[in-house]
Amino acid sequence: MLVSDFDFDLPEELIAQEPPKERGDSRMLLLDRRTGAWRDEAFRHFPEQLRAGDVLVLNDSRVIPARLFGTRTRRADEAEPAPGRIEVLLTEQLDAWEWNALVKPGRKLRAGDGIEFASGADGTSLHAEVIATGERGERTLRFSPVAHFERRLDALGHMPLPPYIHRADRPLDPERYQTVYAARRGSAAAPTAGLHFTPEALAQIRAAGVDICTITLHVGLGTFQPVRVAETAAIRLHSERYEISAVCAERINAARERGGRVVAAGTTTVRTLEHCAILSGDGKLHPHSGSTDIFISPGFPFRAVDALLTNFHLPQSTLLMLVAAFAGRDSILAAYRHAVEAGYRFFSYGDCMFIS
Helix, strand or coil, X not given: CEHHHHCCCCCHHHECCCCCCCCCCCEEEEECCCCCCEEEEEXXXXXXXXXXXXXXXXXXXXXXXXXXXXXXXXXXXXXCCCCCEEEEEEEEECCCCEXXXXXXXXXXXXXXXXXXXXXXXXXXXXXXXXXXXXXXXXEEEEECCCCCHHHHHHHHCECCCXXXXXXXXXXXXHHHCCCCCCCEEEECCCCHHHHHCCHHHHHHHHHCCCEEEEEEECCCHHHHCCCCCCEHHHCCCCCEEEEECHHHHHHHHHHHHCCXXXXXXXXXXXXXXXXXXXXXXXXXXXXXXXXXXXXXXXXXXXXXXXXXXXXXXXXXXXXXXXXXXXHCHHHHHHHHHHHHHCCCCECCCCCEEEEC
């Protein structure tokens, strides 16, 4: 298939620039993937779409303040002054001190260059060295070991809002660009379907006899990279780290055995569950951790997920291809055309769709 097969007209004003005033105060489009029929709803009625015996699976990854601004330090062998401000987006932690990152302007940063991050307010600082270079601004950084690294990163960093949000981060973003159940640090972007949930909604879901469990997938570089090939068969995603615990695997298997549905909150949850279902080979999920670069597009045989809560995605994106694989390309594009006409808000801070 061609990447252009997943295009649609999206007015820029429908890309949400702010979260709703109250968490969970979002619209929700219900889509029946068997018939292609849709219906307008509100997310506050999402618990009513679940059934006793279902299991709702959430991604508990926590977004780190991964966007840093620093200054290149002068090398010992150069006479000219270092360039101005350097912007760094940390995308994946490799070990205690090494990270993959996107760097701007990347063309002036070579292996061996240093970057100083400092706060004039309280003197908090970090220093990193470029130890490897990649394409399109990708770099591997090694931070100088310091006490309380995470605390310093929290003080110096900014929330990594997506590039289609055309504003600087604001005081509300550290709370609202984070799910209420975020627990494990490591993502460079939020698992955005989870942003709609409130503690009250989760309590209502549990009270209805629906089990809830969490997996972890740390959202990394791939979410920021546009598709640069013409055919979907040529798409290669960056690897992202994941984990499914024994407890969550057992609860998902138990739901299946009692006839309940596995309801995934978000494409990151889908990718994790389907990757592990392929690994298991016996129709059940098993505890596992590692990295996945699974790419899901039409024709993919789903093994683990029965229903999906997801936000509205951008044209020609791999996320749109995933939901098209789940519900059918024609049905998804028809539903998206309705969402555009009805003024739904798109992407991270936008509205959502429940596909069952």
